[in-house]
Amino acid sequence: AGMAAIYGNQTSTVGFVVLLAFLLLLPLPGTPGEALERAGLLFAGGAWGLALSLWLWPIRPFFPVLRLVAAAYRAIAVFLSKSAQGTDGSWKTALTPERTAVIDALNKAREALIGLRSSRQGSSPTGQRLLVLIRTADRLYSAAVVFAEIAEQIRRVPEFAEVEPKLALLREELSRVLVRIAAGVERGGGSVEQAGLEELNSPLDLDLSGVAGAGGAETNGSSAAAVSRNLIRAIETLERHLDTAAERTRRLG
Numbered sequence: 015a016g017m018a019a020i021y022g023n024q025t026s027t028v029g030f031v032v033l034l035a036f037l038l039l040l041p042l043p044g045t046p047g048e049a050l051e052r053a054g055l056l057f058a059g060g061a062w063g064l065a066l067s068l069w070l071w072p073i074r075p076f077f078p079v080l081r082l083v084a085a086a087y088r089a090i091a092v093f094l095s096k097s098a099q100g101t102d103g104s105w106k107t108a109l110t111p112e113r114t115a116v117i118d119a120l121n122k123a124r125e126a127l128i129g130l131r132s133s134r135q136g137s138s139p140t141g142q143r144l145l146v147l148i149r150t151a152d153r154l155y156s157a158a159v160v161f162a163e164i165a166e167q168i169r170r171v172p173e174f175a176e177v178e179p180k181l182a183l184l185r186e187e188l189s190r191v192l193v194r195i196a197a198g199v200e201r202g203g204g205s206v207e208q209a210g211l212e213e214l215n216s217p218l219d220l221d222l223s224g225v226a227g228a229g230g231a232e233t234n235g236s237s238a239a240a241v242s243r244n245l246i247r248a249i250e251t252l253e254r255h256l257d258t259a260a261e262r263t264r265r266l267g
């Protein structure tokens with residue numbers, strides 16, 4: 015039973031139950047018929063436990079954590095969607111409630127997962143994937159803040175006049191993907207649709223590359239070309255973290 019632990023907690027538990035049954039039944043006298051009867055009762059008890067577990071399967075121990083992780087992704091989606099508000103840096107003040115909501119949601123998800131893992135012996139594949147999802151959400155929020163700051167800079171630059179509408183569409187699609195990830199996490203796994211991102215990002219990337227190649231005016235001490243390159247990197251970072259979150263969400267199931 016002790017050596018079975020190398021195959022995980024579940025195998026160790028099964029080994030312990032078998033060893034306990036062996037020790038309890040070994041000293042009992044009886045005929046071969048009684049031995050078969052006891053073995054049948056043991057298997058019947060195992061079958062009852064299996065049926066009970068399957069019946070209670072919807073009551074998953076990770077469900078509260080799934081909901082909190084989903085809430086964190088929805089909070090990031092709200093922040094990203096509303097980050098277009100304000101000018102001259104006022105979005106930081108205008109979105110103080112949304113920023114606080116994201117931080118609180120991430121902290122609650124992290125604390126809930128730590129609490130659940132401490133109450134269970136060892137880790138599980140689901141717990142590890144949820145940990146990656148929480149860490150990815152943290153990185154997504156940081157990338158969203160950078161994206162919002164750079165998007166703020168381009169609003170007053172003439173070279174970006176044609177880019178802004180496409181950037182707004184991309185921002186909304188990024189928010190929708192975050193909401194889809196949240197829904198996937200909450201239902202315990204599933205695929206996440208991301209096709210719309212590629213359709214919006216390809217023409218936007220061409221426009222930003224054109225601005226980066228053309229140079230132009232300065233904003234906040236940085237040239238339009240530098241701002242354009244920074245925005246391209248910010249979008250790539252967001253999409254990379256979204257890909258990671260979508261993949262981990264798919265593997266939850």
